[in-house]
Amino acid sequence: MTTFDPSVPPPATEWVLTLSCPDQPGIVHAVAGALAERGGNITESQQFGDPASGLFFMRVQVQADAGRAELEAALAPVVERFAMTWELDVVGRRRRTLVLVSKAPHCLVDLLYRERYQSMPIDVVGVVGNHRDLEEIADFYGKPFHHVPVTRDTKAQAEGRLRELVAELDVEVVVLARYMQILSDELCRDLSGQVINIHHSFLPSFKGARPYAQAYDRGVKLIGATSHYVTGDLDEGPIIEQDVERVDHSRAVTDLVAIGEDVERRTLARAVRWHAEHRVLLDGHRTVVFH
Template identity: 60%
Template sequence: MTPTYILTLSCPDQPGIVHGVAGLLFMHGGNILEAAQYNDEQTGLFFMRVQFACAKTPRADLEHALQELAAVWTMSFELHAGAQRMATVIMVSQHGHCINDLLFRFKSGLLPIDIKAIVSNHRDFYQLAASYNIPFHHIPVTAATKQEAEAKQLEVIRAEGAELVILARYMQVLSDPMCRALNGRAINIHHSFLPSFKGAKPYYQAHDRGVKLIGATAHYVTADLDEGPIIEQDVARADHSLTVDDLTSIGRDTESQVLARAVKWHSERRVLLNGHKTVIFK
């Protein structure tokens, strides 16, 4: 089969970038299968994602040619094999709706990820992990052992070569060093339509305020709690007749769907960071 690649890049916006990238790929026997671009007028930055097939030129030579082009355009780029599933570690506590949904989608081939391990501060899902033949690591976390626990978590993540860490309702706040170590590759699902109803019991807060919309937010993890670049959000209708349990049930469905979409786009290299925002080529 002809090898496929995904190229993502960003650089200061200027005329000729698309021509330069397309010309380089043409010269090396590349056939563009999908391409998208975005010019951010506010920041003056240009973003691009190109998926292409290329049998003529080895990957190492493609990367060398792209490095030469990047030097001309002051460009940052990444080149990935299109067929390679993204190595992933899931972190979870005791709420199972998101991890169950992700595991089903993974097993069904609906997500281009390879789940290498599940890490939890509780034992609740060790049997679920075993049913999918995925290693389960129980690493308890307390205020006194947080630093040691996070060191063990990072050890698992690094040993598995994880490019993506999913916080599937992992109910521990990550330390600043942990956030920095996972910068740009850890996705959290927040059970509210940020920035509304942060903190504990958001559905109780929403019910108390009589909201007509509830939602969920998937975002990258940063040291600023629940302030990371947003990848995906969605909402569901609510009315006065719904109880807190009703809102929670609807909210959990929304969380699962929002997280799955964010994981899919990230693992397909469709999400590019743009400061505290994201550019998403769907």
């Protein structure tokens, strides 16, 4: 039995701070100084200045006895001085996640497995399917399944239900795990930076439907997958992660699909993990990813 010793202070909370702002001298010094004033001990720090956009990006992990209110108060003058966009969170906090699916199971199974057994820092609070094919998988993992069918005539109502679920379940991240529906421009704008998609191709090549058939017709030697944030432009949102596998002329379309599904699941898993760990910052149409 573990006994409580009041003479031993509780472990400090580890926080993660991410920020972006116009690049200029003194940012790192100001941030580090503000954290040090509250007894913060920086355990990890990464930064990047983008000469193309003129923006500076930073991710800091810091151990501190201070609570959120104290840290936010310490950082407030720095945020105002440098016109920062910023976020402060507890390291390892599981992000409330809604997964959207159609009929392909591999990405959903992989995410739920990683959440349960490999410390993926997400909390899947629901699975939404426009078909019922994957309801049994959601049930197996103890996840509520919501059947929201989509047709040309019911698309608006279906997106209305998605909005309701996002609000009711306090969703922070929406993952399109081979969800074969296109979200409206309005919904993409409202959830900007919160929706992650997996595209079964190495973008920008082979957009839209049947990319493996397109790749086969072109005789490609590499096939890949791309995970990106969703925008109103089909398959053109800021890219988070990509991966590839080498193939040759002997592979049939069915072979490419099987190989591709393996690439898809691991590419999506990395993108979701990095997003949940606050390692991905938006830089216009691009991303900065701190590994």
